Amino acid sequence: MSGDKNSGDKEHRDEMHSVNKACALAVSDLRWHADDRAILSDISFSLAKGEMLGIIGPNGAGKSSLLRCLYRYIKPDNGTISLFGQNTSHFSAKEFARQVAVVLQDTPHHFELTTEQLVAIGLTPHKGPFDLTTSADRRLVADALEKVGLTHKAGQVYEHLSGGEKQRALIARAIVQQPKLLILDEPTNHLDIRYQIQVMELLREIGISVITSIHDLNLASAMCDQLLLLDDGRSVAHGTPKSVLTEARISEVFGVCCSTQPHPQHGNPQISYFYGYSHGDNANDKNAHDENMSAGMSHWNSTERHKQDED
Numbered sequence: 001m002s003g004d005k006n007s008g009d010k011e012h013r014d015e016m017h018s019v020n021k022a023c024a025l026a027v028s029d030l031r032w033h034a035d036d037r038a039i040l041s042d043i044s045f046s047l048a049k050g051e052m053l054g055i056i057g058p059n060g061a062g063k064s065s066l067l068r069c070l071y072r073y074i075k076p077d078n079g080t081i082s083l084f085g086q087n088t089s090h091f092s093a094k095e096f097a098r099q100v101a102v103v104l105q106d107t108p109h110h111f112e113l114t115t116e117q118l119v120a121i122g123l124t125p126h127k128g129p130f131d132l133t134t135s136a137d138r139r140l141v142a143d144a145l146e147k148v149g150l151t152h153k154a155g156q157v158y159e160h161l162s163g164g165e166k167q168r169a170l171i172a173r174a175i176v177q178q179p180k181l182l183i184l185d186e187p188t189n190h191l192d193i194r195y196q197i198q199v200m201e202l203l204r205e206i207g208i209s210v211i212t213s214i215h216d217l218n219l220a221s222a223m224c225d226q227l228l229l230l231d232d233g234r235s236v237a238h239g240t241p242k243s244v245l246t247e248a249r250i251s252e253v254f255g256v257c258c259s260t261q262p263h264p265q266h267g268n269p270q271i272s273y274f275y276g277y278s279h280g281d282n283a284n285d286k287n288a289h290d291e292n293m294s295a296g297m298s299h300w301n302s303t304e305r306h307k308q309d310e311d
């Protein structure tokens with residue numbers, strides 16, 4: 001009898017272990033308020049090892065606030081954040097930096113550093129105060145610069161790089177950090193379309209778990225394994241792009257008129273937006289919203305008719 005129980009317990013432990021192993025990040029009941037206002041309410045989700053999760057939602061939905069909680073810039077009022085089964089609030093700063101790399105839009109100025117020196121900062125969590133730079137370190141930095149297409153800018157002053165090049169340099173620094181989880185706040189913001197795609201593909205290729213906020217829903221649909229849709233600090237939907245990005249949900253949460261169809265290449269939803277509806281103060285009013293939707297549709301219909309007449 002006790003043997004049965006022990007083997008049952010072991011099975012349960014093995015099962016839990018494999019669940020924890022497969023789950024890179026688990027967030028439960030996260031809550032945060034500021035200025036007497038709830039900014040994040042009861043957010044729960046998980047991220048599987050090696051997957052990319054896109055955080056989407058309108059301006060002010062709480063995307064950056066959620067990421068700030070994850071990388072410990074903000075201490076939430078409630079909830080737990082676990083990385084591979086360990087509560088991140090128990091990590092020392094150095095241990096946390098070994099496990100989690102962060103790429104933000106607004107970074108401190110690095111006037112005096114070359115691109116290569118900036119990227120080498122990623123080595124810091126793995127070094128003691130008296131450790132010298134090794135040839136392996138230099139190789140790591142060179143490989144990361146090559147991965148983001150900045151080898152030719154290695155010796156240039158970082159501050160003199162373009163917005164997109166700076167962004168790629170920061171991703172190279174994160175690669176050098178060799179984290180288990182990479183957190184990015186709108187990494188494609190400064191990038192032209194070629195580099196938007198290239199950076200997102202690069203993030204997928206690195207093979208680590210990635211969580212990134214992203215405004216471009218079509219890019220999120222194409223590149224993310226999972227999406228978490230936030231609205232007014234709440235989780236509205238979580239799942240595959242196909243399950244999250246429905247026409248009804250997009251128009252309700254973002255207040256736009258749109259249609260979706262499977263992308264010819266990857267099959268996830270591709271969103272077409274319609275134009276021509278007004279933007280009043282009553283954007284949250286359901287009737288006004290519906291009127292806007294039908295105005296958008298009729299505008300589109302007339303434009304389409306006009307086009308067809310011309311043809």
Ligand SMILES: Nc1ncnc2c1ncn2[C@@H]1O[C@H](COP(=O)(O)OP(=O)(O)OP(=O)(O)O)[C@@H](O)[C@H]1O
Nearest residue numbers: 034035039057058059060061062063064065066213
């Ligand atoms: N420290 C703070 N104190 C007070 N309010 C805050 C603070 N940080 C964020 N907020 C508020 O929380 C809300 C969510 O902000 P957050 O930056 O997380 O949204 P977001 O989804 O990232 O928006 P965006 O898409 O515009 O970048 C906003 O209304 C913002 O004003």
